[in-house]
Amino acid sequence: MTALAGFGPARRSSSSQTSLVWRVDVTLLVATLAVTGLGLLMVYSATRGTGSVPNKSFLDRQMTFAFVGVGLMAVTMLIDYRRLRELAALAYAATIVVLLAVLVLGVRVNGARAWFRIGPFQLQPSEFGKIAVIVALAAFFTIDRATPTARQVLLGLALAGVPSAIIMLQPDLGTVLVYTAFTTVILTVAGVRPRHLLLLALVVVAASAATLQLGVLSEYQVDRLTAFVDQKPTKENVGVFEQQRNAQTAIGNGGMLGTGLFDGDQKNSALVSQKQTDFIFTVVGEELGFAGSAVLVALYGIIVLRIWRVGATAPDLFGTLICAGVLGMTMFQVFESIGMSTGIMPITGIPLPFVSYGGSSILASFLSVGLVENVHMRRFQ
Amino acid sequence: MAMTDDAPRFRLRIIGVISISLFVALVARLWYLQVLNTAESEQLASANIEREVRDPAPRGRILDVNGNILVDNKVVNVVKVDKPVWDAAFPKAKRAERIATITKLAIEISRSGRLTKVAELAKAIDNASSIQEVTLAVDVDRDLVLYLGERPEEFPGVTIDQALVRDYPxxxxxxxxLGYVGRINSSEFASVKDSPKTYAPDDEIGKTGIEKIFEDELRGTPGTSVFQVTSSERVIREITERRVDPKPGHDVWLTIDINLQQLTEQELVDALVQARTQNKRNDTDPDITAPAGAAVVLDPQTGAVRAMASYPTYSPKDFVGGISQSKYDTLTSPGSYSPLTNRATEGQYAPGSTFKPFTAYGAIDKGFMGTGRLPTVDGRAFDDGVFNLAKFDRCTSGKCEFTNSRDGTGKIVTSPDVDLRKSLTVSSDTYYYRIGAEIGLSKNDRAIQTSAETFGLGRVTGVQLPSEASGLIPDKDLKKQRNKANPTAFPFGDWTTGDNINLAVGQGDVLVTPLQLANAYATLANGGHLFAPNIASQVKALDGSVVREFAPRELETINLNPAAREPIIEGLLGVTSWRDPVTDERGTGYKAFNDVRFDLNKWPIASKTGTAEVDKKADTALFIAFGPVPDPAKPNTANAVPTYAMAVVLEQSGFGGANAAPVVADTLNKVFNGRVPKAFSDRVLAACAARTSAQIAAAAARGTTGGTGSTGTTGAKSALGATGAKATPPATSTTSTTTTPPVTTTRVPLLREGESCP
Known part of the structure; x- marks a missing residue:
């Protein structure tokens, strides 16, 4: 009954396809598309410039990716997620190979070798890797029904650790943190014993301290963290402070209703670097104010809660874990991206899902929602 | 199936709760930033994105008593270099190109009329911080503006800007x-940091003269423009409602009459040049070099300064846009005799015989005349030219014989029938030696000092000019003090009778400024009103309203003893007018006034010559006069009121009567006859020169239509040359050579309404 639901034989296909379409979580879909639309608006506002002829190139590319993303989401929804268990190992292996390849063949942007240049586009494998690793972890922790043993936990950690380590070499601390976040959520939901979790937490703390001390992190990464922890500008991290102050000033300048769309270059968000990507929330905050920001946060809230609900009603643990992973990923990215713009989190390079300018991020985001919808559509099968 | 296992569901629920709390945290943070914290962040926001630009305010003008503008502002072209662009174009590796460019720039700037050395230019560029715009030359001509404008790639970062600078018509x-303005230095900056007229570190400030003392009035209040800029500092718009317009400074009106000023300066120079032609009496005498001098004209009735000249002088134009180091070095080198010093207020001189009226006043007023060995005021005696101080007169410090000065043949001057009046008229020294000795030996031994101080000598007059010197009236206590403080420089601590004798004739340690002398005589002239001289009369705002007015500042009303004043003035009147028809003996200023045919019957002049001895240098020549004075011998002058007092001091120039008196005689002669030549501004002179040469050219063209074409073209060419050479008299322009480069000055100054040519 479970095996071939989506790609079933022709005799059932038309009716089951129709019924499947009706089972789509419309709320999640609408919230996702709403956030995407808002995102396109913000990218345009952040990049149109002040010339008499607005710069539309960023918008065009982002729109292209959004359409491709929606298509990709539709395709993802069609393939029964349960078939992915079989493909998980292959996808995982491919991810590792591609991540290694990008270290050698990738192009360096903002100091990180994280992108492939494909024609006019740049592709960031670590973004797609998130989905592969989530699926892999979900598959791994559903091999055995029982509570994961210590050995299984370690193996699961290794599964997430290997790609994280490769990404760290790019280096891209932000993405590694995303991996850490969704891995933690998957481990938690998979039923890892509390003492294992506790131990794990201790290890993470110790490892973090060690990385800071041993100088594994780049100087700027340390600066960002110390700037956040000390809240005191020093000669080294003054740039970080400036960025954070500018971002908060811009958001604060939005006030209740915002300064209005489309003249961002005259505004404080113009002083914020990366304002179309990781710091795009500053544009939202300044131009749309608290009202617009709250709407965006609320939309994310709806997305996250729907993902949670799909996870809770999933027909199997695999589906639950996929949703848990996507939830952890989305939640962390939203919280960190908005958090660093508003000054309650340290600065790391993490895109705001569906909103930040960047093809890989938006494609991966749609992929993940596609997966969740996939689980939802098949909750009665 | 997992469905049966509740653990994941439970844990998922925990994750859900965590997620919700994270969202709540985000919204709370947003609420704090955007709603609660708005005031603070709005302020931060505008600070982030607005740029304030200072708009300098024009400085007030300085005008003479008749409203002639003496210091004005003008817009000039300024060559600047944008340091970042320059540095980017000339990295360390391109040293040679850099030097070559600087050299080329120095040549072009020099060619445009601002002599500039390569080394100075290089230093100016190097010393500037890497973000600054450096000013390389101020007030360059249009040729250079065009030249540089056409070659931006040759001179990277070099731009032409406009600036408001001081102009001296x-x-x-x-x-x-007037003084000059210059870039503010750190100590000046510290002193004006609380001024409401805010200063920027590269602002100009008055350095000397009226520019300095009226800095607060002259300086405008800078305005501000607030611009909204992008993060890349590109201006989007001006926030006009935040604009504060600059307020121009106030005009300062002087009591100086520029025509009289010009005449006085000219007379001073002429006298010094004339003095240099004298022959020394003995080869061992110091050279008469006449390097410097000062002249002051006051109105004795108000204390107003009508003219004030000091020589050598300088050109305030040299300070516009910053004076070059070499020029400044020249101005301050010892060989230049301090052209920047205003000798009228800062120069301190032994007054010599010009001090005698004050000795006489002290002696009469304190009742010394007719007592002891002194004759009465009217008592006559033969002046044999020698005064000996006896042992019992406490002649202890070497010099016991004091003599009159010697005449042209080296003979000690003698004079019959000398009374107090004649002692002033012919300047008998022995008469005053006697007074000095008598007073010095009496109980009331400060009588001379007291008299001098009463007339304002030995202390600053309070004129509105900076750095005024106080002069010095020495006495017993001062000599003791100096000796105690510095025994090496002042080996003697006892005030001797000889010191008092020296003081009586204005020698020894006594020092006065030319302004003090003029003011002291003015006080004598006006009957005892000691004024603090005014050189500024009022401060006016741009709309013409009077902001400050300087009424005559009478410091003291001295109840002048008529028994002393009258014979003294009579004696002083004789200096210019008395001549013994039998012996041909004359007042010491007789010749000078006779030479210019001064109508002393109409304008009787009281005056005094002085020839002060200076250690190892030729004598200082002095002459002070005031008038017209009611002369008892001329009944028709009984109602005369002294309206002019003039002091002239010439350093190392010889006799006062021969050298300094002519300055006063000629000046006052022109003043009273209404023949003070009009001073013309440079612009009017240039306009007149242009007009004249145009007329000549037209005349030449008319004259050559008959045939001799060559003279016609020459005339036209030289006429053209004259328009470029400012204030060149047309007479020389016709002889100017054809090698003169083609003049491209396009602006020929035009005469304004009411202006006429010399």
């Missing part, structure tokens, strides 16, 4: 009075 006239 009358050239160097009254330079010491």
């Amino acid at each position: 009358f050239g160097d006239l009254a330079a010491h009075v």
